[in-house]
Amino acid sequence: MGMKNDLSFIIGDVMNLYEHQSSYSPNLPLRGLFYFASLYREQIEDVKQKLYTNVPLHIPFPQYIVFYNGTKQEPERQELKLSDLFVKTGKEVPPALECKAVVLNINFGHNRELMEKCVTLREYSRFVAMIRQQMSGELPFEEAVERAVDTCIRQEILSEILRKNRSEVIDMILTEYNEEEFSVSEGEAEQYVKKVLDNLDE
Template sequence: MDKSKRNHITGHVNRNYKDRLFRCIFKEKQDLLDLYNAINGTEYDNPNELEITTLEDVVYLGMKNDLSFIIDDIMNLYEHQSSFNPNMALRGLVYFAELYRKYILINDINIYGSTKIKLPVPQYIVFYNGSEEEPDRKEIRLTELFYPQEKVAQPAVECIAVMLNINYGHNLELMEKCRKLKEYAYFIRIIREYLNKGDKIETAVNCAIEICIQKEILKDILQKNRSEVLNVILTEFDENLYSKSLREEGREEGIIEGKKEGMKAFIELCQEIKISKDETRNKLIEKFKLQKEEAEEYLIKYWK
C-alpha cells in the first residue's frame, strides 16, 4: 500500500475522542441494566444494584475497554467490535486481571492468607456489528491461541469471549428485549445503506440521524449530541479504514514475499536439473511475467 495513502488515513483519526457510540448509548445505569437483563434473562429493576467498574485510565492496544460492571456477584465486561477480532479472549484476560487487581485493592482482600477468598464470576460479552457475516452467537477461547502442546494436559488459564452479532436482523429475541440495542443496530444499518449507495460517510451519518430522529430512534441521544455522534462515527470509520488498509498492505507484502520465494526455488531447481542460465532467464520471464531486467536481477541474487 502507498505510504502517502496510509498517512492520509491516519491523519483523519482523532484518538482523543471521549467515547465510542456504543458506550455513549449504554453509559446510563438503567440502559446498561436493561442490556444485562436482556442477555441473561433476568429482571433486575434497581439500577443502583449495578456497580460500574470500567477502567477509565487503562489502555490496551490503543483502546479503552467499553463497559464493565458488577451485579449480583458477576463481573461483566462488555466490548463492542466493528470488525471480527480472533484475539478478544486475550484482551479479556488482560482486562479481567486488572479488574480483579482493582477489586482486591478496593475490598482490602488478603490473597496471602489461609482463608479462601470469594470473587465475582467473570462474564465477557463482545457485541459485533461488522460487515462480515458472522453467526448470532460465537465463543472465542483463549486456549485456541496457544501453541499445540502434548506435554500439558490442561492449560493453566482460559478466558471465553461470547460474541453476539448485533447487526440488524440478528439475535431478534435479544433485540426485542433491549430497545436501545435494537435502535443502535437500526441506526448503523441506515448508515450502511447510504454508504452502499455511494454517499460519503458524513452524508450517510447525517441522513441516518435525520431518519432516526423522525422515527424517534435514539432520539434523545441524537438530538442532544448530534455533533459528538457525528465525530464518533467518523473516527470509528477512519480507524476501521486504517486497520483494513494495514491488513491489505500486509497481504500485498505477503504476496510479494511469496513470489520472491517462488522465484528463488525455481532458479535453484533449474540449476539442479542443469538448465542453462539463459534458458532459466527466459523461463522466469514467461512464468513470472517479468521484464528482462527484473529476471536478470533475480538471477544475480539467487543463481549460485
C-alpha cells in the first residue's frame, strides 16, 4: 500500500488535504504529517536552494480534514493531534512538531449544517445509508448494492453520477468490501458479518 491521500489542492494560500475514512484511527495526524511533508517537498522543489538562505521561505497554510462514515459511533466533530501520539517524557516543553486532523462524521443525520451547505456530500451520505439499509436484509451483498444504486437513481440521489458511472461505482464498492472481508480470517467471517449488521441496526 503506497502513501496516498484522497485529495489535496491549494486554494489561495491554503493547502487543503482531504481524506475519506470508513474506519476510525488515532494515527490520522501521523499520516497527515507524512502527506504534508511530501506535498511541501514537492511544493518547494524548484526553489529548494533557498532553504539555506537567510530569506524566509513562505509555504501554504495547512488544513487537514477527514470525512468519516464508518459504522462505529463517533462524534460530529473531533480534533486529533499528533502530539497525543508522542511518548510522554514528563518534560514541560512543547513538542517540536504538531499536526491536527479534523474528523467530521458524515453519516446520514450527522453534521446537518455542513450537509445543508454541500448537496453532493448530503446525497453521498444518503447513498451510503441506502446501501447499509439494503445490506440489512437477506439479499446477497452484490444484489444489495445494485438495488441501492437503482433506488438512489430513481430518488435523484447522486443520480447523475450513478447513471454515468454505475458499473464503476458498484465495482468500487464491491472491491472495498472484498478487501475488508479478506482481512478477516475464515473462522471469524460469520462473527464479522453479524457485527456489521448489528452496527447497521444501531
